[in-house]
Amino acid sequence: MTDEIRLLIADDQALVRGALAALLDLEPDLRVVAQVGRGDEVVDAARAGGADVCLLDIEMPGADGIEVAERLRDQLPGVHSLIVTTFGRPGYLRRAMAAGASGFVVKDTPAAQLADAVRRVHAGLRVVDPTLATESLTSGESPLTPREIDILRVARTGATVAAIAAEVHLSGGTVRNHLSSAIGKTGATTRAEAARIAEDRGWI
Structure with missing residues (x-):
């Protein structure tokens, strides 16, 4: 078919990749042409x-889905x-x-809706999970500076x-000083809690 939409699926879980490919391949106008398990293999x-x-997962080895979207x-x-x-987190959205991502949906999206999201993204439209869109509007921008984000990413490993x-x-x-500022901005009491809150909100 000349009007088929060719898909790549990137997810570090082989079962998820296979399931998504099987579902989307059932659609007459969609064809999965590649599957990868690492972000740095996508481009x-x-x-x-x-x-x-x-179709990009967020948490992948090599490069996360947000970084891959930028590379694409x-x-x-x-x-x-x-x-x-x-990970349906407003900060991630x-x-x-x-x-540069054109859409953002969660994995429990029904197959028909996912296929429709693919078609709409291919047509140049933006597709966003409506619940996440609402949460994103109400949760506001990340208050953390780039340096505070870097430090919290390391802090979440329990490092001294x-x-x-x-x-x-x-x-x-x-x-x-940066940890103290980040703890204050997240409303946390410890650096471990600040890192967890920031991660839960998709800020890091």
Whole structure:
């Protein structure tokens, strides 16, 4: 078919990839041309397979789905990206759209709705899970600075201040100041709680 939409599915779970491919391949106008399990494989696979739309998970090795959406926008501007994720966090939605993703839906979206989302993204429209869209509007922008985000990403591993300082190339005192600010902004009482809250909201 000349008007078929060629799809790439990127998800680090083989069962999820297979299930999505099987469901979408049932649609007469959709064809899965590539499946990958790593984010850093997407651009090359999309180019090789002639993909029109890439369905991207957020949490993948190599590169996360938001980073991949940005790479696709910059390197293959004719290819649309649709985030399909378990992690329906408002902060992720904002970041994905800013990175150039055309859509954002959660994995429990019914198959017919997912196929429709693919068609709409391919047509140049934006598709966003309505519940997430509402939450995104009410939750507001991330209050964290880029440096605070970097530090919280390391802090969520349970690292000491000294280890965090070494990782982000700052002094221990500067790291403490950033952590204190991040704790205040998230309404947390500890750096571990601040990192968890920021992660839950999709800010890191």
